[in-house]
Amino acid sequence: MSKKYNVVLVGIGAVGAEMLKVIHQRDFPVSELKILARSTREEEIDGRTYQVRAAAVEELDGADFVFFAGTEGSKGASATYAPPAIERGAVAIDNGADFRLDPEVPLVIPEVNPEDLKNHKGLIASPNCSTIQMLTAVAPLYRESRVQRIIASTYQAVSGTGRAAIAELDRQARQVLAGEEDVKCEEYPYRIAFNVLPQIGGFKEFGFTTEEWKMDRETRKMLHDDSIKTVCTAVRVPVFNGHAESVYIETEKPISVERAREIFSAAPGVVLIDEPEAGRYPMPLDASGQDPVFVGRIRRDPYVENGLHLWIVADNIRKGAALNVVQIAEKMIADGLI
Numbered sequence: 001m002s003k004k005y006n007v008v009l010v011g012i013g014a015v016g017a018e019m020l021k022v023i024h025q026r027d028f029p030v031s032e033l034k035i036l037a038r039s040t041r042e043e044e045i046d047g048r049t050y051q052v053r054a055a056a057v058e059e060l061d062g063a064d065f066v067f068f069a070g071t072e073g074s075k076g077a078s079a080t081y082a083p084p085a086i087e088r089g090a091v092a093i094d095n096g097a098d099f100r101l102d103p104e105v106p107l108v109i110p111e112v113n114p115e116d117l118k119n120h121k122g123l124i125a126s127p128n129c130s131t132i133q134m135l136t137a138v139a140p141l142y143r144e145s146r147v148q149r150i151i152a153s154t155y156q157a158v159s160g161t162g163r164a165a166i167a168e169l170d171r172q173a174r175q176v177l178a179g180e181e182d183v184k185c186e187e188y189p190y191r192i193a194f195n196v197l198p199q200i201g202g203f204k205e206f207g208f209t210t211e212e213w214k215m216d217r218e219t220r221k222m223l224h225d226d227s228i229k230t231v232c233t234a235v236r237v238p239v240f241n242g243h244a245e246s247v248y249i250e251t252e253k254p255i256s257v258e259r260a261r262e263i264f265s266a267a268p269g270v271v272l273i274d275e276p277e278a279g280r281y282p283m284p285l286d287a288s289g290q291d292p293v294f295v296g297r298i299r300r301d302p303y304v305e306n307g308l309h310l311w312i313v314a315d316n317i318r319k320g321a322a323l324n325v326v327q328i329a330e331k332m333i334a335d336g337l338i
């Protein structure tokens with residue numbers, strides 16, 4: 001009989017709930033599954049009832065894998081529980097940003113840099129959702145001809161902020177349509193319903209936000225190439241789920257549109273939908289609930305011979321978080337790294 005693993009899931013918000021679905025759908029080899037959050041309770045997800053326990057260090061005893069889908073920061077779930085999980089011999093895989101740029105921690109998209117897993121020291125980080133979908137698509141082009149520069153604009157769904165933000169868009173949209181004027185904003189500084197917010201995270205160097213810098217730093221780390229220059233404008237849009245990205249790349253040697261289509265057709269985790277004349281291109285409504293990263297609207301830049309424009313869409317909760325974490329664990333099992 002093939003081996004099964006004791007799994008602890010920390011956090012059962014938007015990402016944690018999706019992780020449970022992914023674990024069942026992919027038949028991940030679970031022996032015992034424990035769910036931890038801030039309070040003890042029952043939660044119903046996808047027609048199943050789960051016991052949730054209040055997080056505590058002792059709850060990590062006996063775990064093989066600990067998947068983190070909690071909050072970030074010095075008092076967050078992974079900062080608090082990843083070190084004791086590793087001490088107990090578990091492999092921790094974190095969705096959050098706390099450890100992504102730590103040189104001791106592999107940052108991995110299984111379709112892009114699975115080889116980095118072999119250097120793990122108990123903790124692996126899953127990249128930011130926007131970076132995951134961009135790089136799953138861009139890495140196969142990079143292998144054809146080195147990508148020198150990326151200019152991206154993101155259209156990010158509220159599910160990227162978590163459960164409370166999904167509820168906020170729903171509530172605000174109903175209130176606005178009912179003609180109510182006093183619409184409360186709790187998750188975002190401004191109303192998100194029927195609006196677009198050009199800020200995700202705090203403002204940092206050169207006026208770019210933390211979210212925008214993540215795309216640059218995480219891309220360099222995973223491609224092992226510090227010369228690649230990524231700039232981004234990250235925008236929150238009133239979409240429940242599924243991030244879209246307009247991505248412009250410049251490669252060392254020109255890649256034709258036809259060749260790019262061939263590359264995407266063969267790329268793992270990528271689905272090409274590029275028939276603009278027939279009105280076929282990727283959209284968040286179609287991508288939501290799906291595993292792949294969808295690419296379309298491939299165009300050569302009319303003014304830059306080595307410039308290509310792409311439209312990249314994926315389910316940010318799924319490939320951008322939950323699925324990527326489970327795929328990392330599956331790859332570690334397959335490669336005998338646990």
Ligand SMILES: NC(=O)c1ccc[n+]([C@@H]2O[C@H](COP(=O)([O-])OP(=O)(O)OC[C@H]3O[C@@H](n4cnc5c(N)ncnc54)[C@H](OP(=O)(O)O)[C@@H]3O)[C@@H](O)[C@H]2O)c1
Pocket residue numbers: 010011012013014015016036037038039055068069070071072075076077080095096097127128129159160161162163164316317320321
């Ligand atoms: N949403 C995305 O698209 C996305 C993509 C990539 C990465 N991520 C990252 O994934 C993580 C989870 O995001 P989310 O969107 O699922 O957030 P969320 O909907 O707000 O859920 C957070 C969950 O974490 C639990 N939690 C918070 N602090 C905790 C602690 N100290 N100990 C144990 N559990 C704790 C909460 O418990 P209670 O339920 O008891 O409050 C809740 O279940 C974050 O680090 C986020 O940055 C999210």
